[in-house]
Amino acid sequence: MLSKGVFAVFFVITLLYGSLLIEVEGIGVNWGSQARHPLPPATVVRLLRENGIQKVKLFEADSAILKALSRTGIQVMVGIPNDLLAPIAGSVAAAERWVSQNVSAHVSSNGVDIRYVAVGNEPFLKAFNGTFESITLPALQNIQSAIIKAGLATQVKVTVPLNADVYQSASNLPSDGDFRPEIRDLMLNIVKFLSDNQAPFTINIYPFISLYNDPNFPVEFAFFDGTGAPINDNGRIYDNVLDANYDTLVWSLQKNGFGNLTIIVGEVGWPTDGDKNANMLYARRYNQGFMNRQKANKGTPMRPGAMDAYLFSLIDEDAKSIQPGNFERHWGIFYIDGHPKYQLSLGTGNGLIPAKDVHYLAKKWCILAPTANLQDPQLGPSVSYACDHADCTSLGYGSSCGSLNLAQNVSYAFNSYYQVSNQLDSACKFPGLSIITNRDPSVGSCKFKIMIKSDDSSEASTIMPLTRPRAVLLLFLMCLYIVL
Numbered sequence: 001m002l003s004k005g006v007f008a009v010f011f012v013i014t015l016l017y018g019s020l021l022i023e024v025e026g027i028g029v030n031w032g033s034q035a036r037h038p039l040p041p042a043t044v045v046r047l048l049r050e051n052g053i054q055k056v057k058l059f060e061a062d063s064a065i066l067k068a069l070s071r072t073g074i075q076v077m078v079g080i081p082n083d084l085l086a087p088i089a090g091s092v093a094a095a096e097r098w099v100s101q102n103v104s105a106h107v108s109s110n111g112v113d114i115r116y117v118a119v120g121n122e123p124f125l126k127a128f129n130g131t132f133e134s135i136t137l138p139a140l141q142n143i144q145s146a147i148i149k150a151g152l153a154t155q156v157k158v159t160v161p162l163n164a165d166v167y168q169s170a171s172n173l174p175s176d177g178d179f180r181p182e183i184r185d186l187m188l189n190i191v192k193f194l195s196d197n198q199a200p201f202t203i204n205i206y207p208f209i210s211l212y213n214d215p216n217f218p219v220e221f222a223f224f225d226g227t228g229a230p231i232n233d234n235g236r237i238y239d240n241v242l243d244a245n246y247d248t249l250v251w252s253l254q255k256n257g258f259g260n261l262t263i264i265v266g267e268v269g270w271p272t273d274g275d276k277n278a279n280m281l282y283a284r285r286y287n288q289g290f291m292n293r294q295k296a297n298k299g300t301p302m303r304p305g306a307m308d309a310y311l312f313s314l315i316d317e318d319a320k321s322i323q324p325g326n327f328e329r330h331w332g333i334f335y336i337d338g339h340p341k342y343q344l345s346l347g348t349g350n351g352l353i354p355a356k357d358v359h360y361l362a363k364k365w366c367i368l369a370p371t372a373n374l375q376d377p378q379l380g381p382s383v384s385y386a387c388d389h390a391d392c393t394s395l396g397y398g399s400s401c402g403s404l405n406l407a408q409n410v411s412y413a414f415n416s417y418y419q420v421s422n423q424l425d426s427a428c429k430f431p432g433l434s435i436i437t438n439r440d441p442s443v444g445s446c447k448f449k450i451m452i453k454s455d456d457s458s459e460a461s462t463i464m465p466l467t468r469p470r471a472v473l474l475l476f477l478m479c480l481y482i483v484l
Contacts, residue, residue: 028055276398
């Protein structure tokens with residue numbers, strides 16, 4: 001039997017340990033897989049666990065990733081891509097097959113702790129022009145029916161991650177919030193369905209996008225330092241856009257009779273490159289500010305208490321579409337090799353712990369040959385080709401490599417393609433223009449990266465003919481403009 005003194009110490013330790021668990025469980029991460037050389041799933045799972053991350057959101061049901069999450073205790077939200085909404089909406093059998101293969105099999109056989117199925121991803125974005133409006137709710141209903149049939153309804157809930165553009169406020173005050181008029185009836189049907197099934201409303205909120213889309217957006221209002229001009233909404237004070245945006249949703253739900261619906265912030269974060277406002281300083285300021293609020297159990301004026309949220313994102317994805325902007329490939333708190341970008345405390349220590357046992361290709365780079373002629377007519381098409389098949393998003397205006405001269409820009413493009421192609425000799429044979437070097441060509445903070453080894457790094461990649469004519473990148477024209 002424990003003495004009173006020992007019991008007291010045990011009690012205090014238990015309280016401290018319990019508070020740590022609560023703190024860690026308050027944050028999740030988005031784990032995207034659109035990378036040309038992804039880290040092995042087991043490596044990423046170890047990264048998650050060593051950083052105390054207990055929740056993860058996946059954009060698709062990747063079987064290798066789900067198997068790696070087996071019996072880890074990490075809670076999982078698994079996604080259904082938008083391109084699968086139509087077949088699932090049109091067939092209960094298709095929904096049942098999907099749940100059987102991607103949920104039931106992993107829960108029962110592999111011990112994966114799947115908590116949510118995310119049906120679609122921001123399907124009502126204005127940019128989609130209504131493509132998914134008629135099929136999202138039927139898909140949601142069919143997946144729910146399949147989950148019930150599988151006997152998992154008490155454990156697994158459905159949700160639809162939505163962009164914050166599904167609601168609005170004419171006055172910019174949260175209390176005037178309501179759903180967008182053209183989708184209001186649809187949104188209320190979805191909200192009622194979620195409420196009837198004790199399922200959460202998932203919303204993605206991005207202050208960075210507000211700043212990216214509007215050059216007049218007040219920068220300080222994007223952060224959590226309280227230095228921005230506040231908004232007074234009938235006595236409720238908002239000193240940052242996240243709180244104001246979140247409570248606009250709360251009001252949209254409340255005035256339609258769903259004020260108690262659970263809300264998950266499916267994506268929240270800040271990119272580190274690809275735009276003048278996407279940088280390490282702002283990213284750390286935003287993400288650490290958000291984490292400090294979480295640790296302090298601070299919520300919004302309408303919903304006190306820490307948010308149920310997932311940082312976007314865990315690791316950079318160098319194969320993501322850059323249609324929204326070059327920053328899309330730079331949301332990670334870790335680089336593609338699992339190395340932390342900056343110091344960030346998630347509540348389990350002083351900073352992020354890097355991935356272990358990551359292996360790299362040889363220390364060699366492909367650059368513009370010293371003898372190359374910058375007026376060579378093949379230079380433009382070669383740069384265009386390299387960037388089309390690799391990642392040159394760090395070369396844009398205001399980005400980490402935006403101050404390179406023309407020759408350095410070309411070298412960066414060539415090296416990006418060379419590394420993505422597993423350093424094959426044939427990937428550095430731009431006629432009369434390129435050469436392989438063992439000397440690191442990095443310039444200041446602009447790093448010429450060496451690719452990590454992946455499962456197929458030793459295999460020959462498919463290399464398209466380098467001489468095939470392509471349109472010259474806008475990037476290349478900008479470089480010429482700067483030089484001239």
